[in-house]
Amino acid sequence: MFETLLCSLITILPDYLYRRYGQGKRIGKEITLYSVWFELRWGITACLLLTVSLITTIFYFHPSTTNVTAAYRTVAVIPEIVGRVEEVYVQPYQKVKAGDRLFRLDSSKQQATLETARKRIAEVDAQTVVAKSELVTADAQIRQVETALGQAKDDLNTQLDLQRRNPGGVARREIDRLQSVVSGRESELAAVAAQKQTLETRIATLLPAEKSSAEAQAAEAQNAIDKTLVTAGIDGTLQQFTLRVGEVVNPLLRPAGVLVPEDAGRERLIAGFGQIETQVLKVGMISEVTCIARPFTIIPMVVTEVQTVIAGGQVRASDQLIDTQQLMTPGTVTAVLEPLYPGQYGNILPGSNCIANVYTSNHDELASGKAGTLRGLFLHAVDATAMVHAMILRMQAVMAPVRTLVLSGH
Template sequence: MFELMLCSLLTVFPDYLFRRYAQGKRIGREITFYTVWYELRWGITACLLLTISLITLIFYFHPSTKHVTAVFRTVTILPETVGRVDEVYVGNNQKVEAGAPLFRLDGSQQEAAIETARRRIAEIVAETQVAETELAGADGQITEAQGAYQTAVDEYEMKAQLLKSNAVSQREVDRLQTTIDGRKGAVDAALAKKKTLETQIAVLLPAQKASAEAAQAQAQVDLDKTFVRAGVAGSVQQFTLRPGDVVNSMLRPAGILVPAEAGRVALIAGFGQIEAQVMKPGMIAEATCVGKPFTIIPMVVTGVQDVIATGQLRPTDQLVDVQQMGRPGTLTVFLEPLYPGELEGIPPGSSCIANAYSNNHDALADENIGTLRWLFLHVVDAVGLVHAMILRMQAVLLPVQTLVLSGH
């Protein structure tokens, strides 16, 4: 309607002035309800053609959409293990900080595992002390065995000298040789026992202690998993847990955590596919939202998704008919505020209306630009003002349309 009124001022109105003052035709006499088409046919035809051209020009180079939403992400509150709720620390719709505890599962099994690991560590420490005591006794056994061995060697050497003078028998010398071998074995056994104790103290018991400490740490990690904490700062929604409820990470989540910054960073808009060649990152845009009426928010296009979501295909056990994708999808565009804090006060998930404006400043600054192209680009940039005025009219009428004309 606004475009039609503007075009009529350039076509129908000058035609009427010509008929009135050049041809002397007056409304109510020569120009009546029945003759208005014949008398103003040139102006009306030009008005219709100019209106259609203007609307096409505006909506192509300065696209608009009502499919704009402050999309926000939610975080599902889930424990890492299955368990029964023992304590609940927060309530529904309560704001929490990152790392704040939300609820705790029953951790008696994990606490028992920690206590078992702690007792095993104490047992290994005691075994180490016993082994150190035995190691001190092993030194005494080695000294005793070496003394007995040396005594046997000395006696053998003395009897061997006596054997040459037939003072002792060969059998007695052989017996002493056997005794030496036995005493030598006792010395080796004492040394081996000491080596075993040293290895046990230096390698085995520390390894067992390290394993027990690792088991204690694992049990502590499992116990910590029973405390479910907030990953980010935000508000807890749909949280109805009570002590005694069983929470399953696969089948039954505990609730939803809405991050504090959710939906307050950017808007996501769905423009028509025909604007795919026009929409570029860096374009200036404007938006007005139902959650913040009578307000125009300056935005900038920060990203344009290079695929249409409705064309996606996932492998299934059935062939997909293209007819099922008959509904045309939209071009997903990301809009961010041109100035910080512009989205404050807009509830996440609000519906909005957005305009994007083409900017031909760089093309107009080219010295080699032709006259017709220079004129066309000037017209394109100028008609963006019309679309901006339409958006402001929508911002004014949006509360009236929502509260009065919608019938709610």
Template sequence: MLEILLCSLVTIFPDYLFRRFVQGKRLGHEITLFSVWFELRWGITLCLVLTLSLITTIFYFHPSTKAASSVFRTVTVLPETNGRVAETFVELNQRVEAGQPLFRLDSTAQEAALDTARRKVAEIEARMITAKSQLAEADARIVQARGALQQAEDELERRAEVQRRSSGSVAEADVQRVRVQVQTARGAVDAAVASREAIQSQIAFQLPAEKASAEAALHEAKVALEKTLVVAGSSGILQQFALRPGDVVNPMLRPAGILVPDRKSTGLMAGFGQIESQVLKVGMIGEVTCIAKPWAIIPVVVTEVQDVIASGQVRPTDQLLDIQQFARPGTITAILEPLYAGQLDFLPQGGNCIVNAYTNSHEALADPSLGALQRFGLHAIDTVGVVHALILRVQALLLPIQTLVLGGH
């Protein structure tokens, strides 16, 4: 309606003035309700053409959208394991700090596993002490076996010397028996040395490996016990937290609540039509008006334009996708930040706004090689942005009326 009124001032109104004061035609006589089209056909036709051109120019070069929100992140409160709630430490809508305990699961099984792991480590440490005693015992056995071997060798040497000096004085069977004793003593020495090496290997390799495995199991048991205590990952407000002792929580099926972290960004995410892809650029100046603060216009700047459209995304699945599933056109996502810090601090997280973005041809107009017709076109494009700005202010003015009165809220 506003565009028609503006266009009629330079089309229909001059046509009427020409008919009235040049041709002498009067309202109610030559110009009647039935002859308006015939008498003012040139003005009406030009008004319609100019209105359509103006609307197209305004909405193309100065895009607008009502799909703008102050998006925020939520964190699902979930334990890493299934379990029954033993104790809760917070209440609904309570503010929590990062690392603050939220609730604790029943940890009877984890405590038993931790105690078992500790006893296993203590058992291996006891075996290491025992192995050191066995090593000392093995050293003593080696000394004992070597002493017996030395006695047998001395006895064999004595008997052999006697037999060499007086042949027949010592029976050959006695000499052979002593030789067998020497061989037996040597075997005992070898066995004692091998036993000592086995104990040394046990002390140096087997028992440390078993202790490391037991300590790893102990650490795993401690981690499992720590997982029964669920803490806040970040600071924020706890929402939808209704757990009570005795409730069962499941990380796949039943979360414990939602944590809304502290506000980190005061920007907006806006979705513009795909036809605006050639116009929407980083650095564009815009204006927003929000339901949470009517009758207020806040300047913003486009800080990022997403180069993908969400409606075209493909995920791995076991079914082939039909291209008709992507027939619905998605929107181009743009990130908007307030031009001056703190201007959107009033906006609740998730609040909705209406956004206008304005094309700026200042840099293009600074080019000295630009033609006169191009300069006129760029000036006209920048000028019609005023109409869109006026429309946004009318929307801001009528927003409370539409929401509270006409919307029935």
């Protein structure tokens, strides 16, 4: 409507003035309701063409969108394990700091596992002490067997020496018996030495490994106990936190609530523009925003980021092939808007809806002098049409409270 009125001032109005004063035609006589088209056909045609051209130029080179939101990311309050709530330390809508305790789950099972692991460690320590005592006993047994072996060898050597000096003086059976005693003592010494080596291996290798395994089990149990205490990971405010003692919390199915970060949705707006404006949107473009949360206020912004993909075309891996018909809904080009000047953003709550205009500026190209005459006129016209769009945005800012409070019917 505004574009039509503006274009009519330089098309239909001059045509009418020419018909009225140049040709002397009068309203109600030559210019009637039925003869308007014939009398003002050139002005009406030019107005329509100029209006369409103006609207196309404005909305292409100066994109506008109502899909503007102070988007923010929340953090789900969930434990790492499934458990029944035993204590709750906070209240709904309470502000918390990172590291503050939120709630604790029942840890009786984990405590029992930890106690079992600790007793296993004590048992391994006791086995180590016993093994060291057995090692001392083995050393004594070795010395005892070595002494007996030495005595048996002396007796055998004595009998063999007598046999050499006086053949037949010593019974052969006696010599065989002594040799058997020596062999038995040697086997006994080897067995005792092997037993000592087994004890040394057990003390040096097996028992430390068992102790390390028990300590690992204790550490795992302690880690499980630590997981029963849920703390805040960041500074924020608890929302939808209605947890009560006795409830079962599941990290996959039943979160305890939502934590809204302190900086969520602050000083940043997410805007979605039509795909036709892909070639126009650039980082650094000046923008203006009006939000229903701040009536009658225009906030100067700047484009700080333009997403290089269309979210509507996203494909996720699944067990079904994607049909392109499912991707027919046109997506938008996402841009991030931030305040141009500090302190201009104001108290806009996260999640607020806004209207945004982005303006194309050709000042640098015009100032460089590289643009030709025709292109220079075109660029001047493009920059001038930004004023029309800015006026439309201000009209929307004025009408937004009226439309919301009066015309919405609430």
